[in-house]
Amino acid sequence: MDNYIYEEIIKSFTEDNSIRTIYIIPSEFCNMNCKYCFIYNNSNNKIKTIMNINIAEKIIYKISKYMKYINNDKIMIQFYGGEPTLNWNIIEYIVNNLKNYNIDWSIITNGRNFNNKMIDYIKRNNISVGLSLDGPNFINDIDRMYTQKSINFSKIVENLDRLLCKNINLSISLTLTMNVINNKEKVLNWIKTLGVKGVNYNLLHFRNVETDFLKKYYSDSTNFIIDSYNTIGDKIYEDRINRKILSFNNRIFKYSDCSAGAGKQITINSSGDIVYCNCDFLNKNKIIANIKDVNIEEITTFNSIKDEWINKLPIYNKKCIDCDSIFICGGGCISHHNNFGIDEGFCIHTQKMLYWLLKETYKKI
DSSP states (O other), rough: OHHHHHHHHHHHHOOOOOOOOEEEEEEEEOOOTTTTTSSSTTTTTTOBOOHHHHHHHHHHHHHHHHHHHHTTOOEEEEEEEEEEGGHHHHHHHHHHHTTTSSEEEEEEEESSSSSHHHHHHHHTTEEEEEEOOOHHHHHHHHSBBBBTTSSSHHHHHHHHHOOOHHHEEEEEEOOOOOOHHHHHHHHHHHHHHHHSEEEEEEEOSSSSHHHHHHHHHHHHHHHHHHHHHOOOOEEEEEEEEHHHHHHHHHOOOOSSTTTTTOOOEEEOOTSSSSSGGGGTTTGGGGGEEEETTHHHHHHOOOOHHHHHHHSSGGGTTTTTTTTTGGGGGGOOOGGGTOOOOTTHHHHHHHHHHHHHHHHHHTTOO
C-alpha cells in the first residue's frame, strides 16, 4: 500500500474517538439452549445475574451524561443477552428514562417471550427487533433447542407475525449452520414467505478445527450469502453482503467489521461490568471497568486496553497491508483472531466476496 494513502487512512480512522454503540444486557440468562452458542461455554465466565434497578439507574445516569458530552449526537443502544425480554421491566425503565435523547433502540431476541404489552411498547417507542430464527422448523429446531416444550417454533413465528402486523422494524437474525447451508433453497424460499424486510446472516466461529474444514465452511457460507443476494436481495436487505457492496462501490475503506473492533462500542452486563464485545459479557478476563466507577467518555481514554483491540485491525497488521481485500475487509471477529492476528475464516469470506464483486463489476462493463 502506498505510504501516503496509508497515512491518510490512519488519520481518518483515529479522528473520531467516540462510543457510538452501547449494548445493554438486562438478563444474562437464556430460555433456549442453542448448540452453537459460544457465550456460555467459557471457563472464564462469571456467575450469571439479572440486572437490578440500581445498575439500571447508574446506566441511565451515565448515558444521560454522555449524551450531553457528545452534544446529543445519535448513538445506538441494543438490548442483548442472554434473552433480554426475561427482564422486560428493566428494558422499559431504561427506555422511559432516556427516550428524550437522540438514540436508536433495538433488541436482539429469540422471540419466545413476547406478549401484547411488549409488542405495543416496542411499537410505541420505535424499537427495532432482530429475531433469531434459522429457517423452517425442521431445520431451525436441530440447533436451536427449547427449554420449554410449550413455547416452540410455532409460537415464535406467531410472535413474528404479530410484530409485522404492527409494522415494527423487524429483521431475522439467521446463523449459517451446516444444516442451513445444506438446505439453502428451502431456507431462502422460507425467508421469502415471512414478509420481513431484512435478514442478517451470522457466521459461525470455530477454534482448533482443521484448515480444510474452515475453508469449506467459510466458502460454503459465503456462497450461501451471495446466492441469497441474487435470489431475494431485491426485496430483502441483508446487512453482511451490503456492507461489502457499500465499501466497494463507494470506495469507503472498511476499518473494522464491527464497532467493538474499532473501539466505538461498549457492552454493559447485568452487573454493570463493561467489556467491548457483546459476546464477552460474561468473560471475567475481558472486563475493563464497571459503570458505577467510570463515565462513558472516560473509556475512550483507556488507551492501553483500547489499543489491545484496535492494533489487531487489518490496517495495523503487516500481514494484511498488501492484501487485495483489505479495503472491504475489516478483519472479522477480533476475539477469534489466531496467533498471527488474523480471523482465518473471515479472510476466506472476504477474498471470496471481493472476487464476486470484481466479477459482477466486469459484467457491467
